[in-house]
Amino acid sequence: MGRILRESKTWVWTLFSVCSAIAFAQTGTLHGKVTLIDPGGSDEPLEAGDVVLYLDGINAPIPQPLIDKAYVISTKDKQFFPQLMIIPSGATIQFPNLDPIIHNVFSVSGQNRFDAGRYSKGEGKGHTFSHSGLVRIYCNVHHAMNALVYVAENPFFGTIDTEGNYEIKGIPPGSYQLVALHLRAGQEEMKVTLVAGERKTLDVELKLRKGPAKKHLNKYGKPYKNSRKRY
Numbered sequence: 001m002g003r004i005l006r007e008s009k010t011w012v013w014t015l016f017s018v019c020s021a022i023a024f025a026q027t028g029t030l031h032g033k034v035t036l037i038d039p040g041g042s043d044e045p046l047e048a049g050d051v052v053l054y055l056d057g058i059n060a061p062i063p064q065p066l067i068d069k070a071y072v073i074s075t076k077d078k079q080f081f082p083q084l085m086i087i088p089s090g091a092t093i094q095f096p097n098l099d100p101i102i103h104n105v106f107s108v109s110g111q112n113r114f115d116a117g118r119y120s121k122g123e124g125k126g127h128t129f130s131h132s133g134l135v136r137i138y139c140n141v142h143h144a145m146n147a148l149v150y151v152a153e154n155p156f157f158g159t160i161d162t163e164g165n166y167e168i169k170g171i172p173p174g175s176y177q178l179v180a181l182h183l184r185a186g187q188e189e190m191k192v193t194l195v196a197g198e199r200k201t202l203d204v205e206l207k208l209r210k211g212p213a214k215k216h217l218n219k220y221g222k223p224y225k226n227s228r229k230r231y
């Protein structure tokens, strides 16, 4: 009996491996280099984490993105760090306050709206993001603090390395939109079609916006008061 059971298990594993290999062979890979263009001057170098990329418009049955790590955005020197992050839907971001002053974290972005309240130095609050899309995050105390989070509904997303290169693997064949996000350049969308097993190169250019950052309102929908005297 034991030998039959062992052989059955071996067959199941062999079948699983073959099916996985076939499934992987049918998927494609998208990779390329991201360049940041400054219309008013010299090209700015990109740093890893400055850009996130994801595929939109996937109609094939896809697995839910895995939540395989802790996500943290700190408040430090009156700014969020990092200011741009991509997370799988259902993930929680922790917002520790590393400053010796009070901060708040809030968003009024649709169904991802939240308000973590005001809190002083410490591990801070967390929030779980259950709806896909862009989430603009601010501090109700300091107008200049801002961060952008993209909540992904599929596992096909990535970031760039220190050279500006990205790679997204395991993509089912089809036509999609590659979206690249940068805090000061906004977003760039490019159409892409992948056939089974294809490894396609798609380079992305992001143009920096001119002028100051757009103003935003506080969590009550009102303009910010000058907070320098109070904090």
Ligand SMILES: [Cu+2]
Pocket: 075, 078, 102, 103, 104, 139, 140, 141, 142, 145
């Ligand atoms: Cu603040």
